[in-house]
Amino acid sequence: MHNFDPFLFRIGEGFGVRWYSLPYILGMLFVWLSLRKAAQQDRIRNLTEESAETFVLVAITAALVGARFFHVFVFEFDRYGFDPAAWIAVWRGGLAFHGGLLGIVLAVIWFANRHGIGIYRLTDRIAVPVAAALALGRIANFINAEMYGTPYEGPFCVDYSQNEYMAFPPEGCRHPTQLYESAKNLGIAGGLFMVRERLRPRPGVLTWSFIGLYGWIRFGLMYVREERTVFMELTLSQVFSGLMGLLGVVMLIWVLTHEPVTDPPERVRSGSRAEARRRERRSGTRKRGDR
16 A cells, blocks of 8 residues: 655745655755766776866756756646746646756766766766666656556555545556566666776767666566557557667677767866876876985
8 A cells, every 4th residue: 555755854835845846856865976986997088076066066056957957748637728927836846857868968968068078988977877866766756656657456556545645546456567677777777886997988889778777677667668659559658669679789780890989078177176186196296206
């Protein structure tokens, strides 16, 4: 029986901090920690700890805008209509993954070009923390009692029929598709992390592996999620996920069969922490040479 309160804690009637906000906060933290470590170890040329902070703020903003845009104008426009106040009411819920991903992609392109960073270096690095954050996001979806599955009477079914927090609770037991997707995302994060740390693949492999795996696995899981079909008995999420999966496979083959993408030239930024570390290394080399 599912009857979780969607609010972590409430501040007055209908307002407070929702469980769904935690994945975004933790996602920002995961990405920032990963990029900061990469900057400290000089694993991404021209990336500094300061610019990593900038990227996280830009990326989360772009992700929220893209996710909300897709939810309102692509998935649910017949529900929202021409109501600008409802369009921006993010606190009421309603964010679409594919729009959030598009927002992050645009943020990456802008940031990489502005700071002279290889796009694949950046996307390969954030693939793991983003997948981990998405796993937490699906757990929050489960707590919110949204994106539930089709009727199912097996051992893992979840009954929402008595949920006092849902406006229209569904009848019968359902597939916990949110938890299926959480396990999928966690598996992708773990697999990509091992490949990244043990194999050190060429630029782009992790990025397109994430896109391909996420797209195809989600495409299959959508068969047990409650959502209306729009084309050839496929849901809109399946259409986008199938395109993701296809693009991921094609681009992964391209990356593996062509010469690796070269990184932009190194930039010297006076006053930055990265430049200070370079000066320290050069100074240490000179001192050792004088002995």
